[in-house]
Amino acid sequence: MTQPRTARYQSALLATALLLASGALLAAGAAVGSTGASHWTALWADDTAGQIVREIRLPRSLAAWLAGALLGLSGAVAQGLFRNPLADPFMLGSASGAALGVAVVLVAGGGVLSAGFGPHGLGLTGAAFAGALAAVAMTLALAQGVHDSLRLLLAGVVVGVVLGALASLLSQLSPQTLPAMQAFMLGSTAMVGWSGCALMAVSLAVAVLTGWMLSPVLDGLSLGEATARSLGLPLAAMRLALLAVLALATGAAVAQTGLIAFVGLAAPHLVRSLSRPMAGPLLLLSALTGGVLLLAADIAARGVLAPQELPVGVLTAILGGGYLLWLMRRGAASGGLR
Amino acid sequence: MKRSLFAIVFDVMVVRLVRSGTRWWWRSCARWVGVSALAASMVPALAFPVVVTDDQGRQVNVMAAPQRIVTLLPSLAETVCELGHCPRLVGVDRFTQWPASIARLPRVGGGLDPDIEAIVALRPDLVLTSGSGRVAQRLQALGLTVIALEPRTLADTRRVLKEVSRVLTGSDRDGTLAWVRLETGVGNAAQSIPPRSRGGTVYFEVGSGPYAAGEASFIGELIARLGARSIVPAALGPFPKINPEFVVRADPGVILIAADQAAGLASRPGWAGLRAVREARVCAFSPAEGDVLVRAGPRLAEAARLLASCLASKAPTLPTVAPGAMPPAMPALRP
Amino acid sequence: MTALAGRPSAICARGLRVRLGGVEILHGVDLALPTGRWTAVVGPNGAGKSTLLRGLAGLVASSGAVELLGRPLADWRGRERGRRLAWLGQVEVPSGDLRTYDLVMLGRLPHLAWLASPGPVDHAVVEQALRATQAWDWRDRPVGQLSGGERQRVLLARALAVQADVLLMDEPLGNLDPPHQADWLALVRQQVAQGRTVVTVLHELTMALGADALVIVAGGSVRWHGACEDPATHRALEQVFEQRIRIHPLEGQWVALPR
Numbered sequence: 001m002t003q004p005r006t007a008r009y010q011s012a013l014l015a016t017a018l019l020l021a022s023g024a025l026l027a028a029g030a031a032v033g034s035t036g037a038s039h040w041t042a043l044w045a046d047d048t049a050g051q052i053v054r055e056i057r058l059p060r061s062l063a064a065w066l067a068g069a070l071l072g073l074s075g076a077v078a079q080g081l082f083r084n085p086l087a088d089p090f091m092l093g094s095a096s097g098a099a100l101g102v103a104v105v106l107v108a109g110g111g112v113l114s115a116g117f118g119p120h121g122l123g124l125t126g127a128a129f130a131g132a133l134a135a136v137a138m139t140l141a142l143a144q145g146v147h148d149s150l151r152l153l154l155a156g157v158v159v160g161v162v163l164g165a166l167a168s169l170l171s172q173l174s175p176q177t178l179p180a181m182q183a184f185m186l187g188s189t190a191m192v193g194w195s196g197c198a199l200m201a202v203s204l205a206v207a208v209l210t211g212w213m214l215s216p217v218l219d220g221l222s223l224g225e226a227t228a229r230s231l232g233l234p235l236a237a238m239r240l241a242l243l244a245v246l247a248l249a250t251g252a253a254v255a256q257t258g259l260i261a262f263v264g265l266a267a268p269h270l271v272r273s274l275s276r277p278m279a280g281p282l283l284l285l286s287a288l289t290g291g292v293l294l295l296a297a298d299i300a301a302r303g304v305l306a307p308q309e310l311p312v313g314v315l316t317a318i319l320g321g322g323y324l325l326w327l328m329r330r331g332a333a334s335g336g337l338r
Numbered sequence: 339m340k341r342s343l344f345a346i347v348f349d350v351m352v353v354r355l356v357r358s359g360t361r362w363w364w365r366s367c368a369r370w371v372g373v374s375a376l377a378a379s380m381v382p383a384l385a386f387p388v389v390v391t392d393d394q395g396r397q398v399n400v401m402a403a404p405q406r407i408v409t410l411l412p413s414l415a416e417t418v419c420e421l422g423h424c425p426r427l428v429g430v431d432r433f434t435q436w437p438a439s440i441a442r443l444p445r446v447g448g449g450l451d452p453d454i455e456a457i458v459a460l461r462p463d464l465v466l467t468s469g470s471g472r473v474a475q476r477l478q479a480l481g482l483t484v485i486a487l488e489p490r491t492l493a494d495t496r497r498v499l500k501e502v503s504r505v506l507t508g509s510d511r512d513g514t515l516a517w518v519r520l521e522t523g524v525g526n527a528a529q530s531i532p533p534r535s536r537g538g539t540v541y542f543e544v545g546s547g548p549y550a551a552g553e554a555s556f557i558g559e560l561i562a563r564l565g566a567r568s569i570v571p572a573a574l575g576p577f578p579k580i581n582p583e584f585v586v587r588a589d590p591g592v593i594l595i596a597a598d599q600a601a602g603l604a605s606r607p608g609w610a611g612l613r614a615v616r617e618a619r620v621c622a623f624s625p626a627e628g629d630v631l632v633r634a635g636p637r638l639a640e641a642a643r644l645l646a647s648c649l650a651s652k653a654p655t656l657p658t659v660a661p662g663a664m665p666p667a668m669p670a671l672r673p
Numbered sequence: 674m675t676a677l678a679g680r681p682s683a684i685c686a687r688g689l690r691v692r693l694g695g696v697e698i699l700h701g702v703d704l705a706l707p708t709g710r711w712t713a714v715v716g717p718n719g720a721g722k723s724t725l726l727r728g729l730a731g732l733v734a735s736s737g738a739v740e741l742l743g744r745p746l747a748d749w750r751g752r753e754r755g756r757r758l759a760w761l762g763q764v765e766v767p768s769g770d771l772r773t774y775d776l777v778m779l780g781r782l783p784h785l786a787w788l789a790s791p792g793p794v795d796h797a798v799v800e801q802a803l804r805a806t807q808a809w810d811w812r813d814r815p816v817g818q819l820s821g822g823e824r825q826r827v828l829l830a831r832a833l834a835v836q837a838d839v840l841l842m843d844e845p846l847g848n849l850d851p852p853h854q855a856d857w858l859a860l861v862r863q864q865v866a867q868g869r870t871v872v873t874v875l876h877e878l879t880m881a882l883g884a885d886a887l888v889i890v891a892g893g894s895v896r897w898h899g900a901c902e903d904p905a906t907h908r909a910l911e912q913v914f915e916q917r918i919r920i921h922p923l924e925g926q927w928v929a930l931p932r
Contacts, residue, residue, distance in 0.1 A: 007772065034453045034455045034456055048458060048459055051480075052455050052458055055458075055480050056458060080769070083769075085768070124471075124472055173575075175549060175578070176577065179450055179470075183451055184471070184472070190451070190454055190476075191454075191473070193480070212788075213788065216782060220782060221768075222767050222769040222771065222779075223767055223776075223779060223828075223831070224762055224766075226727065226730075226732045227760055227761075229732055230732060231780075231782045231835075232752040232754055232755025232756070232782075276770060276775075276815055278771065279769075309447075
């Protein structure tokens with residue numbers, strides 16, 4: 001379903017601008033780091049500086065963009081599914097599920113399990129991903145299906161709170177795992193390499209494709225559940241599929257970079273402040289916006305107080321929240337309630 | 339092997355000298371000197387490559403003695419320095435404070451949130467880190483040699499000393515010697531406590547929460563070596579978060595706590611009635627002393643001395659008996 | 674209950690029962706709504722009018738048989754049913770912030786292949802619907818910036834854009850001021866003139882009395898189904914409302930006034 005020509009043109013323009021911004025930020029990300037800024041020729045240099053750019057800064061920057069895209073996409077899906085502009089990707093308890101997975105691995109196996117599961121050390125990341133998926137499945141079971149959005153939302157809150165409490169309990173019982181868990185959940189791109197980027201890229205491709213194909217359901221849902229059903233949309237099956245997309249995208253992002261708040265919430269709003277797309281273009285543009293937002297925040301986190309690194313979640317809140325705040329004030333000043 | 343070589347050389351030289359003439363003696367002498375010198379120089383080279391199984395279950399091959407070492411855990415940096423290889427350190431984490439010579443070294447972040455770029459820029463050939471988190475995997479993926487070790491008990495400390503010694507020199511001899519020094523220090527500290535101050539109970543608070551050092555922790559083991567006992571039983575784990583009511587009920591003979599927390603002890607609910615608080619049997623340790631006490635590293639002998647001086651000065655002179663309980667037996671002195 | 678003989682029924686229900694939250698709202702309703710007529714459903718608050726409409730549209734779980742255009746509702750596939758039956762719910766505020774034009778275009782979803790772009794026919798239908806509800810001038814405005822009445826007209830246009838044979842509307846006059854209520858009335862009559870079936874739940878009795886037929890629902894069952902012109906219908910209406918209203922003729926229309 002596409003829009004009149006001007007609206008399509010506007011969406012395409014925004015998408016192009018975001019892609020260009022992504023490219024520029026990736027180049028900046030390769031240059032900025034704790035050991036000083038690099039010249040772009042360092043990319044193919046053979047020495048340590050070249051290795052730092054190729055093996056550390058580039059994958060980190062790409063990981064920030066990919067994680068932001070996954071979170072932005074999930075946020076748009078969540079806000080459409082729940083018809084709630086305050087919905088974020090972690091609403092179904094996936095963040096708490098990931099935390100519990102990490103806690104279980106740290107407490108049960110100590111060091112051994114966290115290194116196992118293959119050469120790329122899928123231990124902690126695999127546990128976080130599995131935990132996120134399990135939490136969403138639990139939410140579905142508790143809500144007894146996808147029929148009622150409100151029930152789903154409530155079940156998500158319950159599951160999130162319960163699993164989060166379990167994770168806290170586990171880490172309290174083994175206090176030596178507490179710092180490791182906090183470090184994982186704080187949210188950072190420092191530990192992501194090329195393999196993590198590959199995993200996120202695959203997840204993003206699947207999520208974007210599936211989301212795009214299911215976007216008419218989100219459009220229909222915006223009119224209300226009864227109306228959507230009256231339009232003949234196969235709501236139950238497609239809501240389930242959208243939830244699966246949500247779980248996959250959120251789980252993939254949290255597993256690699258930990259918990260980074262606000263990107264999923266802010267990205268769709270940022271898109272809507274610049275244009276009024278329908279669900280399909282909104283998903284794509286939210287992904288692009290999320291990627292740009294998180295990458296910009298990551299570069300700022302690395303560069304502002306170099307060599308010290310700020311938590312990237314703080315900067316996403318400053319950047320995204322600051323823009324939204326300015327929008328709200330501008331909207332209030334012009335008399336409308338946006 | 340060296341000894342037996344020299345023995346053989348000596349015997350052969352003497353025997354042959356006695357039996358045969360001088361010219362042959364000089365030639366065989368030169369030959370044996372050459373062979374023994376060659377053998378002596380090969381001994382350390384034969385010890386490498388060393389295969390280590392670290393705390394994450396990984397087998398790490400160390401091909402040659404590492405010359406550029408980065409440590410991400412203070413006790414590991416202290417271990418390296420204790421074994422006499424401080425000059426080989428090129429980077430440490432920001433919590434490492436001892437010895438003073440490492441003050442000139444660049445800091446590469448914390449143990450769990452290290453600055454990966456800075457570590458790689460230092461071009462280390464060995465990184466020693468603690469066991470948890472994804473740090474080890476990330477550094478390994480970047481091609482660095484990483485060994486994860488985290489000492490938590492006295493037995494761990496001995497193992498880590500020997501492993502690090504093996505990795506740095508090819509044999510665990512230096513590690514064993516360091517351990518012997520440590521044990522001797524602990525034994526001396528134990529002997530410095532007068533008999534009247536033994537057999538008491540101790541409450542050691544490692545952090546606000548409150549988190550206490552239990553019998554199962556290395557601090558608890560040291561306290562046991564010094565003839566006292568932690569009020570927190572081993573069943574609760576090494577560093578459990580306990581209910582303050584538990585301390586009130588156990589009524590320890592001595593309280594060990596950080597200096598900034600010591601002032602507020604009397605204002606904790608129910609604690610003003612504790613024997614230790616009323617009779618001022620509280621040892622407050624400064625941050626520097628705290629660093630010594632809460633690390634399971636080579637400075638445990640100093641930790642034992644700190645604990646011993648605290649017990650000697652502050653412990654009640656009569657053995658403390660909890661109401662209704664049997665008086666504790668006197669633990670035997672262990673070498 | 675007088676039958677409107679001779680016309681095939683657009684929707685008919687037999688023994689329709691609906692339970693919501695463990696309580697039975699509709700107790701075995703039998704109803705046959707004729708094609709090409711405007712039927713108004715009235716009744717006291719909490720009588721089950723909205724539930725009845727949802728049951729007829731197949732939007733709520735029910736037991737009993739419902740037939741749409743001669744076929745059982747269960748036999749209809751989703752999109753097919755969506756093309757033949759349009760629903761306008763009671764004050765459903767759209768989430769998101771689409772343009773008016775895009776929102777009305779959503780009414781064409783049952784006609785479009787999945788993910789297909791709308792064709793010239795769809796654009797023409799949307800324009801026609803927007804003009805019919807006097808919303809064409811602000812077709813580019815986001816829905817969130819519209820007033821309640823404007824939004825209601827846009828939602829009505831969305832329902833019209835489906836070009837369905839059967840239009841079910843639940844309290845469509847919410848937020849509409851009298852001139853627009855009159856416009857709505859004209860619109861419904863025009864749809865009926867084109868052969869469509871319109872069923873509306875209304876609590877404005879005077880408006881309802883302008884329909885072709887009246888269904889009076891009270892206490893979860895149908896108390897009366899008859900022509901609006903019939904005096905027996907008026908008596909039944911007065912009786913259901915406990916004689917608190919009175920039906921008067923006025924300038925060729927029937928007006929319900931409180932006593």
